[in-house]
Amino acid sequence: MNLLAGKRILLGVTGGIAAYKSAELIRRLQDQGADVHVVMTAAATEFITPLTLQGLSGHPVHLDLLDTETESVMGHIELARWADLILIAPASANFIARLSQGHGSDLLSTICLAAQCQIAVAPAMNQGMWANAATQENVRSLMTQGTAIFGPDEGLQACGEIGEGRLLDVAGIVDLTIATFPNGKLRGCKVVITAGPTREAIDPVRYISNHSSGKQGYALAEAAIEAGAEVILISGPTNLAPPNRANVIPVTSAQEMYEASMQEATGADIFIGVAAVADFRPTEVSRQKIKKDKSGSRVTITLEENPDIIASVAALGDGPFTVGFAAETSHVIDYARAKLAKKNLDMVIANNVSNQEIGFNSDENETTMIWGNQEQTLPIASKRNIATKIVGTIAEALPESHAHD
Ligand SMILES: Cc1cc2nc3c(=O)[nH]c(=O)nc-3n(C[C@H](O)[C@H](O)[C@H](O)COP(=O)(O)O)c2cc1C
CATH class of the missing domain: 3.40.50.1950 (Flavin prenyltransferase-like)
Incomplete structure (x- = not known):
C-alpha cells in the first residue's frame, strides 16, 4: 500500500x-x-x-x-x-x-x-x-x-x-x-477491539479453546490506528506481533476478557468484538492435573456459561458504537441478523468459517456487514484489506455523538 x-x-x-x-x-x-x-x-x-x-x-x-x-x-x-x-x-x-x-x-x-x-x-x-x-x-x-x-x-x-x-x-x-499522517476518519476516537481465542482452564495443564488466530482483529487494530484512532487491543493468546501504537491488554480466559472489555468500553467510542470468546467454561477447574487412573476410564467435564461480552457492552447506557462478529458455518446471514437484534448491536459482521480458505487461520476473509437496514458484502480479500473497508464503513455509520472530527 x-x-x-x-x-x-x-x-x-x-x-x-x-x-x-x-x-x-x-x-x-x-x-x-x-x-x-x-x-x-x-x-x-x-x-x-x-x-x-x-x-x-x-x-x-x-x-x-x-x-x-x-x-x-x-x-x-x-x-x-x-x-x-x-x-x-x-x-x-x-x-x-x-x-x-x-x-x-x-x-x-x-x-x-x-x-x-x-x-x-x-x-x-x-x-x-x-x-x-x-x-x-x-x-x-x-x-x-x-x-x-x-x-x-x-x-x-x-x-x-x-x-x-x-x-x-x-x-x-x-x-x-x-x-503521523492519519487519514482522519477516526481521528480522536477511542476504539476497543477484542481479538484471538480465549482459553478455559480444565486443570493446570489443559484448556478448552478454538482455532481463532487473531489475524482479523489485529488487522482491524492496524486499520483503526491508521485512521487516527487510539486503539486498545484486548487480545487472547496469539502468535501475532501487536501493531505499533496499539495499547495491548493480554488476557487468557473469557472472564478476563469480559472484565477488561467492560473497563475499557466505558468512555470508548467504538467497540469491535472480533475475539472468538468461549461460550462455556468448566464449572470447576481441577487444582491438580487430572490423572488417567486406569485404561478406559471416563472423565465428565461440566460446563457453565461465560458472560456475554458483546451483549454486555451493547447494554451499557451511553456505551460505544458496538460491532459484533458472527462466525458461522451455516445460515450465516440469518444467524448474524438474529445476533444483531438479540444482542442489540449497532453492526454485525458475518463471516462463513466453514470454508478453510477464508476461515479462522487464513489470511483472507469474506464478510457481510449488516447495520440498520443496510447490508454490504465485501468479497474475498486479505484480512487487512477487509479491515480498512470495515473501519471506513464504521466511520460513516458512526453517530455524531461518537465522531470527533
Ligand atoms: C563509535 C561511536 C559510536 C557512537 N554512537 C552513538 C550513539 O549510538 N548515540 C549517540 O547519541 N551518540 C553516539 N556517539 C557519540 C556521537 O557521535 C557524538 O555525541 C556526536 O557529537 C554526535 O553528533 P551529532 O549529534 O551532530 O550527530 C558515538 C560516538 C562514537 C565514537
Missing part, C-alpha cells in the same frame, strides 16, 4: 552506530510512496557515507549550513518549507539536546528551528546515555514542544550492554511515520 503517497519526508541522520539503518529506512519509506530528502550532521558522515544515502534517496544529501553553493540551490529555509515531516533517525543524545534547546548550530538543527511541520525523533544511544537525567529532561521538553518520539527499543546494544536506547526497528518507524 502507498500510505505515504505524495508525502515529503526530510530524513535527518545524526552521528551514531545506528546511522547505517537509515539506508534501509529510506527504502521502506519510499516503498510507501514517500519522497525522501536526507540531511546529515557532520558526525553522521563518519558512520555512513553521504554517497550511499544520495544513491538511495535519489537526491543530493544536504550537509552544510554555511555553504554558498548548496544554500543557493535548496537552502535551509526552503528545506524546512518543503517537508511535510522531519524525521530524525537515528537521533543522537547530542542532537536531542540541541533540538530541545532550540540551537541552530548546524544545518539540521537550523532546519528544525525554521520548520512549521511535525518533527519526529527516533533516539538511538547507549542505555546509560538514554537513562541520563539530562537526556530524559530534553526528551520531556521535546514532547511538550509537540515533537513525536519514536521509541527507543530495548535489548542488546552495539556496545554490548543491554537496556533501553536501541533505535526502534525500521518497520516500527515506518508505521509510526504513517500514523
Whole structure:
C-alpha cells in the first residue's frame, strides 16, 4: 500500500552506530510512496557515507549550513518549507539536546528551528546515555514542544550492554511515520477491539479453546490506528506481533476478557468484538492435573456459561458504537441478523468459517456487514484489506455523538 503517497519526508541522520539503518529506512519509506530528502550532521558522515544515502534517496544529501553553493540551490529555509515531516533517525543524545534547546548550530538543527511541520525523533544511544537525567529532561521538553518520539527499543546494544536506547526497528518507524499522517476518519476516537481465542482452564495443564488466530482483529487494530484512532487491543493468546501504537491488554480466559472489555468500553467510542470468546467454561477447574487412573476410564467435564461480552457492552447506557462478529458455518446471514437484534448491536459482521480458505487461520476473509437496514458484502480479500473497508464503513455509520472530527 502507498500510505505515504505524495508525502515529503526530510530524513535527518545524526552521528551514531545506528546511522547505517537509515539506508534501509529510506527504502521502506519510499516503498510507501514517500519522497525522501536526507540531511546529515557532520558526525553522521563518519558512520555512513553521504554517497550511499544520495544513491538511495535519489537526491543530493544536504550537509552544510554555511555553504554558498548548496544554500543557493535548496537552502535551509526552503528545506524546512518543503517537508511535510522531519524525521530524525537515528537521533543522537547530542542532537536531542540541541533540538530541545532550540540551537541552530548546524544545518539540521537550523532546519528544525525554521520548520512549521511535525518533527519526529527516533533516539538511538547507549542505555546509560538514554537513562541520563539530562537526556530524559530534553526528551520531556521535546514532547511538550509537540515533537513525536519514536521509541527507543530495548535489548542488546552495539556496545554490548543491554537496556533501553536501541533505535526502534525500521518497520516500527515506518508505521509510526504513517500514523503521523492519519487519514482522519477516526481521528480522536477511542476504539476497543477484542481479538484471538480465549482459553478455559480444565486443570493446570489443559484448556478448552478454538482455532481463532487473531489475524482479523489485529488487522482491524492496524486499520483503526491508521485512521487516527487510539486503539486498545484486548487480545487472547496469539502468535501475532501487536501493531505499533496499539495499547495491548493480554488476557487468557473469557472472564478476563469480559472484565477488561467492560473497563475499557466505558468512555470508548467504538467497540469491535472480533475475539472468538468461549461460550462455556468448566464449572470447576481441577487444582491438580487430572490423572488417567486406569485404561478406559471416563472423565465428565461440566460446563457453565461465560458472560456475554458483546451483549454486555451493547447494554451499557451511553456505551460505544458496538460491532459484533458472527462466525458461522451455516445460515450465516440469518444467524448474524438474529445476533444483531438479540444482542442489540449497532453492526454485525458475518463471516462463513466453514470454508478453510477464508476461515479462522487464513489470511483472507469474506464478510457481510449488516447495520440498520443496510447490508454490504465485501468479497474475498486479505484480512487487512477487509479491515480498512470495515473501519471506513464504521466511520460513516458512526453517530455524531461518537465522531470527533
Ligand atoms: C563509535 C561511536 C559510536 C557512537 N554512537 C552513538 C550513539 O549510538 N548515540 C549517540 O547519541 N551518540 C553516539 N556517539 C557519540 C556521537 O557521535 C557524538 O555525541 C556526536 O557529537 C554526535 O553528533 P551529532 O549529534 O551532530 O550527530 C558515538 C560516538 C562514537 C565514537
